[in-house]
Amino acid sequence: MPSEPLLKIAGLTSHYGPIQALHGISLEVNAGELVAIVGANGAGKTTLLLTLSGVQRASGGSVHFGGNDITRSATHKIVQSGICHVPEGRQVFAPLGVEDNLKLGGYCFRSDRVGLEQELEKIYQLFPILKERRKQPAGTLSGGQQQMLAIGRALLGRPRLLLLDEPSMGLAPLLVEEIFRVVRELNDSGVTILLVEQNANAALGIADRGYVLETGKVILTANADELLANEAVRKAYLGH
Amino acid sequence: MFDQILQFVLTGVTVGATYALVALGFAIIYNASDVVNFSQGEFVMLGAMGSIAFSAGNGLPLWLAAICAVLLVICVGMALQRFAIAPARGASVVTTIIITIGASIFLRGVALLLWGKDIFGMPHFSGEEPIKIGEATLLPQNLWVMGGASVLVLGVHYFFNHTTNGKAVLACSCNRTAAQLVGINVSRMMLIAYGLSALLGSLAGILVAPITFTSYDAGVMLGLKGFSAAILGGFGNPMGAVAGGLLLGLIESLAAGLISSGYKDAIGFVILLLVLFFKPSGLFGKASAERV
Numbered sequence: 001m002p003s004e005p006l007l008k009i010a011g012l013t014s015h016y017g018p019i020q021a022l023h024g025i026s027l028e029v030n031a032g033e034l035v036a037i038v039g040a041n042g043a044g045k046t047t048l049l050l051t052l053s054g055v056q057r058a059s060g061g062s063v064h065f066g067g068n069d070i071t072r073s074a075t076h077k078i079v080q081s082g083i084c085h086v087p088e089g090r091q092v093f094a095p096l097g098v099e100d101n102l103k104l105g106g107y108c109f110r111s112d113r114v115g116l117e118q119e120l121e122k123i124y125q126l127f128p129i130l131k132e133r134r135k136q137p138a139g140t141l142s143g144g145q146q147q148m149l150a151i152g153r154a155l156l157g158r159p160r161l162l163l164l165d166e167p168s169m170g171l172a173p174l175l176v177e178e179i180f181r182v183v184r185e186l187n188d189s190g191v192t193i194l195l196v197e198q199n200a201n202a203a204l205g206i207a208d209r210g211y212v213l214e215t216g217k218v219i220l221t222a223n224a225d226e227l228l229a230n231e232a233v234r235k236a237y238l239g240h
Numbered sequence: 241m242f243d244q245i246l247q248f249v250l251t252g253v254t255v256g257a258t259y260a261l262v263a264l265g266f267a268i269i270y271n272a273s274d275v276v277n278f279s280q281g282e283f284v285m286l287g288a289m290g291s292i293a294f295s296a297g298n299g300l301p302l303w304l305a306a307i308c309a310v311l312l313v314i315c316v317g318m319a320l321q322r323f324a325i326a327p328a329r330g331a332s333v334v335t336t337i338i339i340t341i342g343a344s345i346f347l348r349g350v351a352l353l354l355w356g357k358d359i360f361g362m363p364h365f366s367g368e369e370p371i372k373i374g375e376a377t378l379l380p381q382n383l384w385v386m387g388g389a390s391v392l393v394l395g396v397h398y399f400f401n402h403t404t405n406g407k408a409v410l411a412c413s414c415n416r417t418a419a420q421l422v423g424i425n426v427s428r429m430m431l432i433a434y435g436l437s438a439l440l441g442s443l444a445g446i447l448v449a450p451i452t453f454t455s456y457d458a459g460v461m462l463g464l465k466g467f468s469a470a471i472l473g474g475f476g477n478p479m480g481a482v483a484g485g486l487l488l489g490l491i492e493s494l495a496a497g498l499i500s501s502g503y504k505d506a507i508g509f510v511i512l513l514l515v516l517f518f519k520p521s522g523l524f525g526k527a528s529a530e531r532v
Binding site for chain 1 (some may be wrong): 404407408410413414415417418419420421422423424425426
């Protein structure tokens with residue numbers, strides 16, 4: 001009998017005004033897993049993550065995290081409980097310095113100055129380029145560096161679950177490889193990750209399990225290598 | 241001639257320091273919530289009128305009355321955010337401007353009902369013995385205004401550049417969603433921003449009231465001047481707002497002295513129009529560095 005999953009979503013629905021974006025999504029993430037959600041543009045992947053974080057309101061269904069119901073919690077409470085979200089398009093605080101961005105990532109731990117410095121040092125080891133640029137305004141970094149900053153900022157929130165939304169978007173192939181290597185490393189070091197990607201090939205390449213999303217519904221779920229081998233998935237999302 | 245100009249400069253800096261505090265209030269609220277708060281002038285009026293009411297009406301010593309008034313105005317500012325601005329989240333800029341203008345009319349109306357149309361004076365903080373600088377004179381209260389404004393401006397600068405909560409307010413203004421996602425309680429940051437603006441406005445009103453007197457509608461002109469100063473310095477740039485305030489005060493005072501005091505207000509607004517025509521980003525506004 002496996003233990004309770006870290007994240008359990010059941011029948012989750014969400015609306016933008018009259019338009020329904022999520023049509024009853026159910027999925028689970030176990031502690032230590034790297035789970036990928038793949039699907040085309042507009043399938044509801046980003047909406048799903050925003051609803052988990054409480055930025056977008058759930059209209060039905062439930063989200064349980066570590067056994068607690070967080071479906072209707074305020075975003076800052078959800079972050080405090082350990083879900084850290086790297087949003088689509090990076091969304092760094094452009095006019096603020098790199099180090100200020102990172103420190104704001106540790107906002108929930110702002111009274112613990114020593115711990116904050118230690119965590120900051122870990123991020124600088126993971127992404128040395130951020131240390132070099134720590135005084136520079138975040139908006140002047142390249143796309144890849146901004147993605148590292150966004151991930152670093154989320155890690156300073158000491159996640160029990162890390163949500164990654166399209167980390168490869170708009171990056172050159174070499175950088176995509178670099179980012180995915182880091183994601184894999186983070187998972188190996190014990191961070192549970194829920195990864196949303198249009199780049200299904202790369203995402204399923206590093207994930208343990210995957211869900212395929214289409215028009216706000218889960219249409220398929222299996223182990224990552226099975227999905228990579230699946231004929232329908234290959235046709236629809238992998239381009240061959 | 242030189243002494244005369246020195247006199248105009250001293251007066252200008254005093255008035256300018258008041259404009260600077262009002263303009264700083266505009267900038268903070270605009271930065272935090274994209275709202276142009278036209279009841280900023282009413283914060284100034286309420287600070288002064290409140291202090292006079294607490295000290296004359298309730299017999300409190302002036303300093304205690306001033307503290308009570310400032311706390312009251314901070315509550316008014318937070319209530320404005322909570323009950324008038326927050327429910328209209330996502331509305332257009334014009335809508336929120338109408339809301340804040342409505343709030344300013346409401347606050348003025350309340351002041352009129354409470355205290356009538358009389359003009360009120362406030363005792364000077366430390367005597368009215370003029371200080372001579374050459375042939376020019378300075379009241380101790382002028383020093384209070386300049387010193388008080390300097391302390392407040394430095395305090396605001398420290399808050400936004402060296403405290404976590406100050407940076408969190410800035411984070412909310414540059415990306416609200418991202419700020420939520422790092423665990424910042426955005427509604428609390430908005431309350432802090434409005435409370436801080438109310439604090440600046442009410443203290444400006446209290447500092448300057450012994451020199452300029454006050455009445456229920458004193459906030460209208462001060463609000464407009466503060467708004468002009470904020471535009472002059474580059475809207476949304478806090479230290480630009482301070483510079484804009486000082487500059488506007490200086491120009492007005494020199495124009496009133498050297499040309500005619502009848503044109504004092506007109507010249508301030510002509511400058512505002514010129515800036516809007518030729519450099520809409522303001523004297524110290526700069527394009528932000530951002531790459532997507």
